[in-house]
Amino acid sequence: MTRPMLWRALMLLLFAAASAPAPAAEVYQISTISSLLAGGYDGDTTVGELLRHGSLGLGTFNGVDGEMMLLDGKVYRGTVDGRAHLVASSELTPFAVVVAWQPQGSAQVAAGQSLEQLEAALDALPYSPSRILAARVDGRFESIAIRSEPKQQPPYRSLAEVIKAQQVVHTLDAVDGTLIGFRFPAAAKSVNVRGWHFHFLTADRRRGGHVLGLTTGQGAALLQEVSDLRIRFPAQGPAASAGEDEIRAVERAR
Amino acid sequence: MTRPMLWRALMLLLFAAASAPAPAAEVYQISTISSLLAGGYDGDTTVGELLRHGSLGLGTFNGVDGEMMLLDGKVYRGTVDGRAHLVASSELTPFAVVVAWQPQGSAQVAAGQSLEQLEAALDALPYSPSRILAARVDGRFESIAIRSEPKQQPPYRSLAEVIKAQQVVHTLDAVDGTLIGFRFPAAAKSVNVRGWHFHFLTADRRRGGHVLGLTTGQGAALLQEVSDLRIRFPAQGPAASAGEDEIRAVERAR
Numbered sequence: 286m287t288r289p290m291l292w293r294a295l296m297l298l299l300f301a302a303a304s305a306p307a308p309a310a311e312v313y314q315i316s317t318i319s320s321l322l323a324g325g326y327d328g329d330t331t332v333g334e335l336l337r338h339g340s341l342g343l344g345t346f347n348g349v350d351g352e353m354m355l356l357d358g359k360v361y362r363g364t365v366d367g368r369a370h371l372v373a374s375s376e377l378t379p380f381a382v383v384v385a386w387q388p389q390g391s392a393q394v395a396a397g398q399s400l401e402q403l404e405a406a407l408d409a410l411p412y413s414p415s416r417i418l419a420a421r422v423d424g425r426f427e428s429i430a431i432r433s434e435p436k437q438q439p440p441y442r443s444l445a446e447v448i449k450a451q452q453v454v455h456t457l458d459a460v461d462g463t464l465i466g467f468r469f470p471a472a473a474k475s476v477n478v479r480g481w482h483f484h485f486l487t488a489d490r491r492r493g494g495h496v497l498g499l500t501t502g503q504g505a506a507l508l509q510e511v512s513d514l515r516i517r518f519p520a521q522g523p524a525a526s527a528g529e530d531e532i533r534a535v536e537r538a539r
Numbered sequence: 540m541t542r543p544m545l546w547r548a549l550m551l552l553l554f555a556a557a558s559a560p561a562p563a564a565e566v567y568q569i570s571t572i573s574s575l576l577a578g579g580y581d582g583d584t585t586v587g588e589l590l591r592h593g594s595l596g597l598g599t600f601n602g603v604d605g606e607m608m609l610l611d612g613k614v615y616r617g618t619v620d621g622r623a624h625l626v627a628s629s630e631l632t633p634f635a636v637v638v639a640w641q642p643q644g645s646a647q648v649a650a651g652q653s654l655e656q657l658e659a660a661l662d663a664l665p666y667s668p669s670r671i672l673a674a675r676v677d678g679r680f681e682s683i684a685i686r687s688e689p690k691q692q693p694p695y696r697s698l699a700e701v702i703k704a705q706q707v708v709h710t711l712d713a714v715d716g717t718l719i720g721f722r723f724p725a726a727a728k729s730v731n732v733r734g735w736h737f738h739f740l741t742a743d744r745r746r747g748g749h750v751l752g753l754t755t756g757q758g759a760a761l762l763q764e765v766s767d768l769r770i771r772f773p774a775q776g777p778a779a780s781a782g783e784d785e786i787r788a789v790e791r792a793r
Binding site: 311320413414415416417472473474475512513514515516517518519520521522524525526 | 565570571573574667668669670671724725726727728729730766767768769770771772773774775776778779780
């Protein structure tokens, strides 16, 4: 048995589905990734309103003023210095995704995995690839690269240009914390990031950002499959709409 | 003043917005256009369940067994002979979109317009291009081309192949009836048809299908702008996902 096969088999063994089906839940989303990438940086939804729809999520703030981590019903901003800060409920967001978090299953996370290996391990679990999968991974990270970007001023450039010119990456070593992640099916690719998208917050809630890469330590993943996605489209949006290549570039470029 | 400008000005004059904001409504959607086009022809949602989410809509049935028209809370199937038939509430759908219909405005429709001119006139009304616009157009149609397709058997071909090989087009002349339409923003293009998408049902409810082209007679449009879209992703879906060129080809190919 090869090592990846063993790893997958172990993940499957350790997977524990909830005994009863969870009540119907939805993922709630402000605007779309296409609009955000095209420069739709200003929304009219408050963080307080967002919290009415769930307790686990990720996103950004008006002007793409940092990365949003929504964990245990609290909202944090990851800034370009790598720090995380609690955010007032009056803060506005142009793009965010949140779930009424009721995990249905769990899986151990083995140490020494790259981000791509972690994603492959989660993908091997028995959840539908046609639906949304939300994940929370708590544990040690041997290393994790997080990025943020400074607040923009109008007229806005596209997010691809902002990230290329202004993203700041910090690498944290041997740190405890939580990954907040969503996996969207290919059919949803114009509205959210196809595949996995993770943000990270340290256990002391003082550092965090958008995840570009990592090496796992010991950890545990909690998972929730969600059939329904509710999207709130903004009244004002950019005329253009980003394509998938641009989305990929922004999500993983270093 | 050129004729198109006059026409637009007239439409604007005749536009009557509701005096009070309508209560929050949503468009509810079964699966995605990407999944449907890739061969996701079998769903597990009944027509009865669909009707719980709205009274105006369009879609198809399992096996793409004809075109769906949902009007005044009743569901009709447009078959390849150009006929429309009431459908049992136990019938299943793999793709449908429906709205809790509460029109906010209306506009007169001038005679002699092509489908593209009608769409341009509706686009000139003061609704947000970033949100979903639902429309119901009642009136006379000097001519209207409707299509349907026969029920498919697994293993399924892509919808582009089915339409190319098997769609049947009927042209109805001087007929009274109703257009059911939705306009989705560009950012939603992987989940529904970008721009306008119309199905048609005659006033006697005996003929109908997916609209490929038309010439308007006198008519009136009712419109509802909707900020929220709720998508129910199927547990089982095709691995592939159709691109936008394919969606366009299926929607307007003759």
